[in-house]
Amino acid sequence: KRFLRSQHSIRICTVLVVRARFHHLLLVPMSYSSIAVTTSHRSALASQKRAFTPCNKHLSLHRASSIRCQATGQEQQAQAKISNPAFNVTSAEDRVRLRSEAEAPWRSVRLTLFGFSAVSASVGLLVSIPQLIGALGGAPNALPLADVGTNIAVNSGAAALFAWLCVRDWQARGRQMARLTREEALAGCRLQLANGKTLALGALRGAARVVICAGTPEQVSASLASAEPYKAELVRRGVLVVALPIYEGEGGQGG
Template sequence: MSLSAALLDGSSRVGSHQSRPFVPARPSTPRRAVLASAEPQKGKKKAGDTPNPMTAYRAPSKEGASLRAEAEAPFRGFRLFIFGAGAVGAGLATLFGLPSLIGALGGAPGATKSVAEALQDFGINVGSFAVLAFLVQRDLQAREKQMARLLREEELGACQLELANRKVLRLAQLRGFARVVLIAGTPVQVAAALAGAEPYKQQLQERGVLVVPLPFMAASGSSSAEAEAAAAAALEPPSAEDLRWRATPIRLGDWQAWFQKQAAMAGKGLAEGLYISLRLDGRVRGSGVGSPNWAALSVQLPPTEGVFKGFLDGMDGRIGTFD
């Protein structure tokens, strides 16, 4: 679904006083949707009402991350069961075959296997156990890394932003509606990144890119007054024309704390600025130091409008990490 379809309000208001006659709302066009406030609507819901995905926000939780992990890797649980059962069986076979090996090596009169056969069986059991245990350990480590990544993404999704139409949302509420690009740094660095995106603004908007500038770092003493003034002008609140292009972060300290935590985990510094590009489903597509490669994004990402709308939504590239 495109960001433009989600940001248009096609419903009409109805008078709140009982003395006024009821006026039915005008029917909306099929391609228009309502972008409500991030706060849940008060009042009772009617039976059969479909929850709006833009307002159905849930706080970050390990249970939610587990569900997303299962959706991303649906066969991991099956593999863990098969490989785990095989490892247990190979371990038991190794233990049960150990007396036969000892008896064959000691020349016991009741030995049923020769030394060569006992050694062969014991080697097969030990090798099978080692391979299966390695596969189980690899899947467990992959699941642990995946859960850590999903929990970080859930924490990032809890950060708040404000659109140009004054709607306040959580970042997670834009999943399925926008490919968000976060730019963090000093005001001068963020303004320079925004200026670099201007030549590709139309192509990026067609691909659902929404930029969130995060100028939470203090400017260095070497920055000129002209650069500071230009940065301040570039970071003014977005106008109505920027509804599909730029959003304003709220509670900048929450964004800063998240970036500082991730930079510390990755062993990176914030001095040169950082960016994070998110997929349409909210997962991290890529990240790095400085400014994104706007030219590459403008051609790599599939459009969110046209004949293939929705069909190519998942082709955002592989899931990246905090580089």
């Protein structure tokens, strides 16, 4: 202390190594006169450091809770999407529509092209009608009658052709949808196997080729008897024959 308080003390620069936060080394040139840090100052710095530590903990807890809340929100959104029928293919109509698109993937494109082409040709035909009237009436600056007749013929033929193609494709789509709807209805029928297990016909899709023999009991028995010689070949090819007597037989009883 006497040395520090002396007026003739030589200022000697030293380096105070302070270990900063995140363990970086900070080199600060200071004199002996500035090294005199009292115990109160040290305690104040320590108290400030302790005061900042809970804040960091609270900040970490806040970030962790925010992350947990975000994860919980994402899980709830995923569960909502799963529970929402719009994201699930559970109805028969959705399955029929998907199977229709899988069997004829370009039908929608063809319907769009044929429809727009028919509409475009029809508009051209409507535009040619005033031109035809002007050519027949001898209006000034009117197109020659031969050119107008050519335009009308081309537009009429194009409109008729594309309209026929569009209608034919649309009718084919209707027949396909009816067939797939009938297949989906049959897929919901219950079937009892030889081992006593009961399951829906749709569960056999992709595993076996189901052939249903429907008719009177006599007809069903005759069909099964005629298929008996080919039993091994049918089993090898994965064909499953289902007997379904649904009409009344000669005895007046139906199955």
